[in-house]
Each structure stands twice: as structure tokens, then as C-alpha cells.
Amino acid sequence: MLIFGFLSNKNMEYFLVVLAALAAVEALDNGLARTPPMGWLDWERFRCNTDCTNDPENCISEKLFMAMADRMVADGYRDVGYEYVNIDDCWLAKERDDKGRLVADPVRFPNGILGLAKYVHSKGLKLGIYEDFGTKTCGGFPGSEFYLQLDAQTFADWQVDLLKFDGCYSDPRDMQYGYPIMGKFLNMTGRPILYSCSWPAYITNYTAIRQACNMWRNYGDVQDSWDSILSIVEFYGQDKGNFSEAAGPGGWNDPDMLIVGDFGLSIEQQKAQMAMWCIMASPLFMSNDLRKMPQESKAILQNIHAIKINQDPLGIQGKQVFGIGNLLVWTRPIMPKGTTAFVVLNKGTGGTPTKLDLNVDLLGQNPSGYNITEVFDQTSLGIFKPSEKITISVNPTGVIFAVGTPV
Numbered sequence: 103m104l105i106f107g108f109l110s111n112k113n114m115e116y117f118l119v120v121l122a123a124l125a126a127v128e129a130l131d132n133g134l135a136r137t138p139p140m141g142w143l144d145w146e147r148f149r150c151n152t153d154c155t156n157d158p159e160n161c162i163s164e165k166l167f168m169a170m171a172d173r174m175v176a177d178g179y180r181d182v183g184y185e186y187v188n189i190d191d192c193w194l195a196k197e198r199d200d201k202g203r204l205v206a207d208p209v210r211f212p213n214g215i216l217g218l219a220k221y222v223h224s225k226g227l228k229l230g231i232y233e234d235f236g237t238k239t240c241g242g243f244p245g246s247e248f249y250l251q252l253d254a255q256t257f258a259d260w261q262v263d264l265l266k267f268d269g270c271y272s273d274p275r276d277m278q279y280g281y282p283i284m285g286k287f288l289n290m291t292g293r294p295i296l297y298s299c300s301w302p303a304y305i306t307n308y309t310a311i312r313q314a315c316n317m318w319r320n321y322g323d324v325q326d327s328w329d330s331i332l333s334i335v336e337f338y339g340q341d342k343g344n345f346s347e348a349a350g351p352g353g354w355n356d357p358d359m360l361i362v363g364d365f366g367l368s369i370e371q372q373k374a375q376m377a378m379w380c381i382m383a384s385p386l387f388m389s390n391d392l393r394k395m396p397q398e399s400k401a402i403l404q405n406i407h408a409i410k411i412n413q414d415p416l417g418i419q420g421k422q423v424f425g426i427g428n429l430l431v432w433t434r435p436i437m438p439k440g441t442t443a444f445v446v447l448n449k450g451t452g453g454t455p456t457k458l459d460l461n462v463d464l465l466g467q468n469p470s471g472y473n474i475t476e477v478f479d480q481t482s483l484g485i486f487k488p489s490e491k492i493t494i495s496v497n498p499t500g501v502i503f504a505v506g507t508p509v
């Protein structure tokens with residue numbers, strides 16, 4: 103058609119779907135992610151290891167995901183809410199098939215993604231997959247550009263429950279159209295597929311992103327170190343443009359994976375990451391080896407009191423309310439009404455705990471004050487009247503994570 107002569111094939115694809123979508127609801131309304139999604143994702147721990155000959159236990163293969171699904175059930179992760187088993191990059195064969203469809207690497211995924219999905223579903227879990235909006239994935243495998251609708255349908259045919267959609271090898275200017283359109287294509291399949299976007303990692307229009315995605319990355323990749331965790335926390339603390347306000351039931355800022363149980367964090371630091379991800383209403387996707395979990399790490403990840411705060415139905419993302427010296431103070435309103443969760447994080451590495459006198463008014467204006475309980479082990483910190491000070495002692499690179507309930 104002449105009128106569309108100025109549009110490239112790709113733009114034409116976007117344009118037609120935009121027309122179709124004009125009558126549709128504005129916000130993403132797939133009913134998913136009413137609380138932050140929870141599960142496991144291979145990337146941070148297992149990366150792009152495709153060498154199943156020399157490293158059969160750790161390579162990206164169906165065997166790895168089946169093993170993690172097994173552990174999620176047998177070791178109690180599923181029972182506390184971890185639900186999605188997510189495949190990240192490097193699952194694909196190097197070429198599409200002769201009909202243009204994506205193909206899982208046939209050696210590493212002999213039963214295909216559908217076979218793996220059936221296995222994961224049989225365990226009462228859900229399966230997530232990874233693709234990329236550009237011509238290639240970040241790891242260099244076939245990307246979805248020019249194949250958006252076909253790929254969305256393929257994922258639905260494979261009974262996939264979540265798509266992490268990355269942005270390598272694409273023009274960031276296309277993302278504002280392309281990401282929402284992929285979301286529409288997913289919805290058009292009729293299968294509920296949670297949509298995890300990397301879009302704001304490139305462009306930061308949070309109003310638009312919330313209308314398109316169930317969760318969205320907005321910062322660099324987490325690495326297995328305390329420095330990495332701290333840089334993410336500081337970025338979230340700065341909250342440029344108030345991106346925290348974009349979070350709520352149906353859509354969440356994603357500071358990336360939990361590295362609790364890996365190599366880089368002390369137990370204090372693992373508690374700190376868990377506490378921060380809970381106060382930040384972040385998706386809880388562990389990236390660790392569930393076959394080799396230290397008992398203390400498992401206890402942190404499965405702490406039901408911490409998870410309850412992460413999963414609070416109000417869905418309000420916590421904010422950093424102030425910083426003093428090495429201490430950062432964060433609060434998050436949770437249910438029931440008037441209750442506030444808070445974290446005091448100590449960035450300091452001096453070898454002794456740092457003390458802080460925290461005014462209880464920080465938690466709100468309840469006239470009879472607040473009953474304060476530490477979260478991880480539920481010890482009572484006492485009852486505090488308005489304007490009274492709570493003396494908090496925070497270990498180096500650790501946290502105090504607590505809840506104030508109106509008396």
C-alpha cells in the first residue's frame with residue numbers, strides 16, 4: 103500500500119499493531135504479578151555456559167532447569183512462594199527452523215522447551231524464557247526482531263509462563279513501540295505470560311513502561327559482590343524521577359537477581375540484600391545453585407516474615423528516607439493500615455557495629471506509638487511512644503530489618 107510506503111517492514115509491523123491496540127485498555131492488564139514475582143533465574147550464577155561435554159552439571163541445559171525445579175519443590179522454596187523457573191540467555195540453537203521459528207539447542211534441550219515446560223508444570227511451578235528485542239540476544243543467539251508475533255506465539259505454544267525480553271542489538275529508539283507491541287502479541291496468544299522488560303535499562307519513560315510490562319530492569323546487571331548490591335541500593339535510594347512510584351500491583355521495578363547463597367556475600371550481606379529487595383518491593387528471582395545451598399542462605403531466602411513484607415498486597419515500593427554517615431534508612435508502608443516496615447543499612451566496613459537513635463515518628467503519627475519487631479527472627483525491639491528514640495545497632499555491611507505496628 104502506497105500510504106505505508108515510508109515504513110520499513112519492522113515499522114509496518116509496529117504500526118499495524120498500534121492501530122489494533124488503540125481500542126484496547128491503556129494499562130497492562132494481564133492479571134499477573136499482583137505482587138512481586140518470585141522464582142529462580144540462571145543468569146547470574148550459570149551465565150552462558152554451553153559446554154555440556156566438559157561441564158554437564160552446570161551447562162545451560164534442560165537438565166539444569168529440571169534439577170532446579172526439583173530442588174525448589176523438595177527444599178521448600180515453592181512452598182514459600184518461589185514459583186517461576188526461568189531460562190536466561192544461551193538456550194537457543196544458532197538458527198531458526200525453515201518456517202522461521204525459534205529452536206532450542208537440540209543437544210542441550212532434547213525434549214524442547216515444551217518438554218521442559220511440562221516437567222516444570224508437573225512440579226507445580228511455572229517456566230520462564232529469555233529473548234531479545236533486537237536482531238541477536240546479548241549472548242549472540244537469534245533475536246526476535248522481525249519475528250515478534252511468531253515468537254510470542256511460539257512461546258505460548260511451548261506453554262511458557264514468563265518472557266524476559268532483553269534489548270541488545272536493537273535501536274533503543276524503537277523500544278517505545280516495540281516493547282509494548284511484544285506485550286500485545288503475548289496477550290493476543292491468550293496465554294497469561296508474565297512480561298519482564300529490559301526497556302528502561304535503555305530509556306526511562308516509566309509511565310509507558312508500566313502500561314506495557316509486569317516488571318522492568320532499570321539498572322546494570324547484578325554481580326556476585328557487595329559493591330554491586332550497594333550500587334543498586336544507592337541507585338534505588340536516589341530514585342531519580344521518582345521511579346519508585348511506578349511500582350504497584352501488576353508492575354514492578356526490577357533491581358535484578360538475588361545472589362544469596364553464591365560466593366560473593368557474607369551472611370550479613372546476604373541478609374542485607376534480602377531485606378533491601380523486600381523493602382524495595384522487588385521481584386525475588388534467586389540466581390544460585392539450589393543443589394549446593396548453605397543452610398543459612400536457604401533460611402534467609404525462605405524467611406516467611408521477610409517474604410510477607412516483599413509480597414505485601416499494597417505493593418508500595420519503599421523509599422530511602424535519609425542517610426546519615428554510613429547509614430541508610432528506608433521505610434515502606436505495608437498492611438494492615440498504619441504499619442511501616444523499615445531497614446537501616448550500614449555501608450560502613452569499620453569492624454564494629456554502628457549505633458543510631460531513630461525517632462519513632464519516622465514510622466508515622468500513631469498517638470499510642472508503635473510496637474517494633476525485628477523481621478528475620480521476630481525478636482521484639484519494644485514499644486515506643488511518639489517521639490521516643492529506638493537505639494539501633496547495625497553490623498558492618500549489614501542491616502536491621504524491622505516492622506513498626508501501631509499500638
Ligand code: GLA
Nearest residue numbers: 145190191239240241268323
Ligand atoms: C543482559 C541482561 C542480563 C542477562 C544477559 C544475558 O546483560 O541484563 O540479565 O540476561 O544479558 O546475555
